[in-house]
Amino acid sequence: MSTSSQLLSRRSFGRLAAGVAGAAGTGALSACTTGGGRPSADTPLRIMAINHVWSQAVRRRTKEFEERMGRRVSMTLLTADQLASSYNVKLNASGTDVDVMMVRALQEQLLFTHNGWLTDLSDRVAQDEDFAWPDFQKAPRDASVSGGKVLSVPVVTERPALYYRKDLVEDHGGPPPTLEQLMATAQELTDKRKGFYGFVGRGQRSGAVSQWSSVEEAARTDGLSAFGAFRRIALPLAAPGTATASLVAFVFSWNNFMFALIFADDRTQTVPVTLFNFISYAGTDWGGLMAAATLITVPVVLAAVLGQKYLVAGLTSGATKG
Template sequence: MKFQQIRRSALPVCFAFLICALTACMGNNDNASDQAGAAKFADQTIRVYMGRGPAAEVIKASLPEFESQTGLKVDLQIFSNEQLSTKLSVQLAADSSNPDVLMLRPLEELKLFHKNGWIQPLDEYVRKDADYDFDDFSKSAIDSTTDKGKLLSIPLSTEQQILYYRKDLLQQAGLPVPRTLDELEDAAKKLHDPPNGMYGFVARGQKNALVTQLSSFIYSEGGDFQHGDKAALNTSETIRGISRYVNLLKNYGPPGVMNMGWPQAMGVFAQGKAAFYTDASAIYSGAADPEKSPIADKVGYAMFPAGQAGARPFNITAWGLAINAASDNKDAAWSFIHWATSKDLVMRSQQKGNPGARNSVWNDPQGVSGFPQQYIAVINESIKAGVGHDRPQVISVGEARDIVGDMVIKGLLGEDLKEAATKANADFQDIIDRDNKK
């Protein structure tokens, strides 16, 4: 009897012990992947160089959770854009293994870095990483980070060219929002009123700076800067696109337009002195912020107007993340890039004003909560129609931009555009040929 009582009282204790053991085992299984990840990179440190901006700040603030999950230590250094470019040029040219991860401007630096063997192709990492959902990135943004068929960088922030306009002026004049370049020119002409301090159109007029914003005019008229390794500045389509830009600036732009980069052009529009303005979507806050712009509540956003080839604005990767080919920690570097460009981090970054390249985030109400409603629709439409470059696709891109920009300056000064295009095309072809021999 006594033995039976002891046995009965022991059963609940044993059962409880068994449940606790099973629960502990299940808990260990839940944490197994985190522990394995932490063990994989334990005692490793990678160095990351980034440019200053919302994306870098979000990544910096979120680093403790990444380090906790992976065991990897990250030495993140943030520089101004100019400092970053200088530091990368010195480090990479010296075949330094530092940094492991770098932030770069794909359309300015990717071809040079690839040609010199400074950055690691990422195709194999993406192919093996089933959880990454690489197909979620917009195609034209990936075009910006690809060279000669190799993926060399992952998009971090994007830009599209859009049309900014004054809603109140169009309404007062009974004009629709321009959907074509013909309609844009017609509306700019009707709203151009210099005696009263109002100009029909404003955009960049500085020789080098204007090229990126000129690009969408060229694409929408069916042209391009080049076709492969053949310069195309003298084609009828490209000349037609350049003529559109020249005519708008020359006939309806403000005085001193040839000295304007984006800050000056945005300043003219944001202060209520221009009816239309075309530039990158990423700088929209200059017009939308009431503290910066007295017309903030009157600003509208529209898809870039269509030319003879339709509406073809650029949709590019402004900044991307890449792996140093000389890094001794490439797997750890990819782990960081995977995390920094994951849906979660892109969502956080976009909520802070950094426009990302993941379609799922742009289609998520949380991902677009900080942007004007009309702006969101324009961006989504632009992503679908976008072209993945906004400047000549060569190594010597600065020199090529000067050649293209000089054509616009000559047009603004009244010189013959076709004649200017003939010379510019020959000069640009020389650059292409020279770069191919390097």
């Protein structure tokens, strides 16, 4: 994409990343592919990243970086959703206004690699002694490699933490060493009538992004097959969100009027469009119209009642229960 990555020396690039690489992990900085030529000193180095504490640490070091490389740095911080949308528009349109971008190695890097959007940084990280590439943890280093090439440098890792009450687990053989025993202990401790739950998890909207990559991997380590991990781990985690999305999709489809009115014929009309049959030049059959309107709400109400447990769980997935 951009030409700016050619101007980055190994030392200056390494010190930019090293200034923020306290833990190394799933969040990574990557340079876009080059298009030839050499940018002028007035051309800004454009960085896009998630508005994260480590990204803010990078921003605080940009002045030092500008002095070392003799080039102005422009850094844009966005929310995760905004950044994903921006990447989707800019990169698919072959834009040239992104030089360095923050990517999630476990989610986005494979796609970006397949599309040829990332620059090979292997020689830069391996040959710069000050950067100390071997000092990073092995797992984040491996996640930064695609097709035998280092395509990103780790910035931050986020790992799930499990806390347990000693007074509770002592009566159940101590801390559960496997996910199966964790599930069994949690089920045994749970008493919904008293509002007591053996396991409490925290998530925010797309929690599976951070949960599945670690929890599913742990399940595979415990001996589950790929299908077993999907059925017993991933599927239950996705159940509240899937149920919520399904119910919302059903409501919108069931109540759809405009598209059905324009594109459907007499044989494929939706119920809201059929209600128009009660309205004619002679007048409006208000009794029949109200009766039909009441009847078409029944499936929606039944779906909401039957799926309310998953609906509430999906809508409050960012809350803490205890």
